[in-house]
Amino acid sequence: MPELWSDYIWPLVLIVTHISVICGLVLLAVAYLTYFERKVMGAMQRRQGPMTVGPFGLLQPIADGLKLFSKETIIPSQANKPVFILAPMVLFMLALVAWAVIPVDYQMVLADINVGILYLFAVSSMAVYGVLMAGWASNSRYAFLGGLRSASQMVSYEVSMGLVIVCVLLCVGSLNLTEIVMAERPWWVQLLLLPMLAVFLISILAETNRAPFDLPEGESELAGGFMVEYSAMTFALFFLGEYANMILMSAMTVILFLGGWLPPLGIEALAFIPGFVWFVLKTTGVLFFFVWARATFPRYRYDQLMRLGWKIFLPFTLLWVVVMAGTLLVFDALP
Numbered sequence: 001m002p003e004l005w006s007d008y009i010w011p012l013v014l015i016v017t018h019i020s021v022i023c024g025l026v027l028l029a030v031a032y033l034t035y036f037e038r039k040v041m042g043a044m045q046r047r048q049g050p051m052t053v054g055p056f057g058l059l060q061p062i063a064d065g066l067k068l069f070s071k072e073t074i075i076p077s078q079a080n081k082p083v084f085i086l087a088p089m090v091l092f093m094l095a096l097v098a099w100a101v102i103p104v105d106y107q108m109v110l111a112d113i114n115v116g117i118l119y120l121f122a123v124s125s126m127a128v129y130g131v132l133m134a135g136w137a138s139n140s141r142y143a144f145l146g147g148l149r150s151a152s153q154m155v156s157y158e159v160s161m162g163l164v165i166v167c168v169l170l171c172v173g174s175l176n177l178t179e180i181v182m183a184e185r186p187w188w189v190q191l192l193l194l195p196m197l198a199v200f201l202i203s204i205l206a207e208t209n210r211a212p213f214d215l216p217e218g219e220s221e222l223a224g225g226f227m228v229e230y231s232a233m234t235f236a237l238f239f240l241g242e243y244a245n246m247i248l249m250s251a252m253t254v255i256l257f258l259g260g261w262l263p264p265l266g267i268e269a270l271a272f273i274p275g276f277v278w279f280v281l282k283t284t285g286v287l288f289f290f291v292w293a294r295a296t297f298p299r300y301r302y303d304q305l306m307r308l309g310w311k312i313f314l315p316f317t318l319l320w321v322v323v324m325a326g327t328l329l330v331f332d333a334l335p
Contacts, residue, residue: 018110022099030243031061036284037291044295071232076139079229083137088230088237091130095244098123102251103178105261105275116177117165120252121158124207127245128154131216134238135226146225149302150209150216156309157206163317164196164203167324168256173335181260189333192324197257199313201289204249206305208242210290212297213305250286251279258282 035050035057042049050057075081101116103109113119128151135147169175171193172183185193206213217225227238254260259282261275270278300308328334 015110019100022110023096026096026099026244026247027240029247030240031065033243033247033287034064034239035061036287037294040288040291041295044292065236068233068236073232073234076229078139080137080139083133084229085234087130087134087137088234088241090133091127091241092237092244094123094127094130095241095248098248101177102248102255103181103260104251104279106178106182108261108276109178112176112178115175117169117175117180120177120248121162121165124245124248124252125154125158127241130241131226134230138226138229140229143226143228146216146228150226153209153213153215153305153309154207156306157203157313160199160309160313160317161203161207163314163321164200165256166321167193167196167317170321170324170328171333171335177255177260181255181262183335186333188331189328192327193257196317196320197253199317200253200257201286202308203313204253205290205293206309208245208249208290210242210246211294212300214299215302215305246287246290247283250283250290253286254279254282258286 038060039049039057050060053059053063075084098120100110101113101119103112131150131154132147135144135150138144168180171185171189172180174180174183205211209216217227227235230238258264259266261279263270263273263278264282325334
């Protein structure tokens with residue numbers, strides 16, 4: 001019996017506890033990201049943002065959640081009900097599952113697998129299924145067109161994101177996320193990766209369907225996109241998934257380009273601050289970019305979105321992979 005406890009039950013309890021803590025923290029971060037976004041956009045547009053519910057409006061996300069929980073979920077009579085209900089769950093669960101391999105500090109990760117970046121890329125790519133399921137199951141032309149738009153948009157920009165990740169892997173020589181953060185990168189390598197950082201930041205806006213690339217939700221022509229038939233908590237799950245994906249993509253940006261949990265610019269004097277604090281601060285900085293873009297830029301037309309992805313980003317990232325590999329080879333800096 002002691003062996004059963006030590007070999008099977010206790011490790012299982014630890015894993016379940018770790019998963020519960022990660023899910024709880026991500027959900028809390030998602031709730032207060034909505035507050036952060038509304039406050040930042042309010043400041044940019046010279047208004048207050050949430051300020052009524054609780055001190056400084058801090059209880060507004062909880063009030064919004066309670067309101068959505070209390071509403072009735074309406075399912076269209078002609079919808080495919082099992083798929084209709086499953087779609088937002090798939091989108092939300094995929095956003096949570098990806099956090100299993102994200103290291104927020106050295107050895108502070110649930111699963112430190114050797115192919116962590118492939119796992120992340122695979123999980124984030126599967127989000128398109130939730131969107132397509134929602135658009136098809138609603139049995140609405142507008143929802144279906146929104147689902148097709150979103151699917152083509154996400155697939156288009158995943159190609160560029162994949163080539164950007166290849167550039168990073170050429171410098172690091174590992175698919176393990178911890179090793180990617182810890183790898184030595186000379187200043188000229190960081191300079192070479194700078195254009196890829198710009199491409200990646202724009203691509204994650206399109207990947208998460210955020211402004212100025214929020215074409216699936218085009219109100220003027222699609223009445224609300226793939227989620228137009230959803231209400232109450234099923235509607236909320238789409239937004240929880242979207243905001244969880246924003247945090248996930250921001251964390252990926254921090255790990256690939258911004259040094260993860262390490263102090264900025266390698267300043268040793270700042271090493272006394274815990275690594276996860278730096279990770280959170282850097283992730284918040286990338287999330288600020290998401291909000292800033294939404295408050296600043298008008299929505300693209302769909303043909304402009306596709307042209308940017310296929311005619312500009314794809315050739316440029318493909319060329320940059322060749323440039324990166326050639327430069328590393330010339331300077332004998334390949335890992």
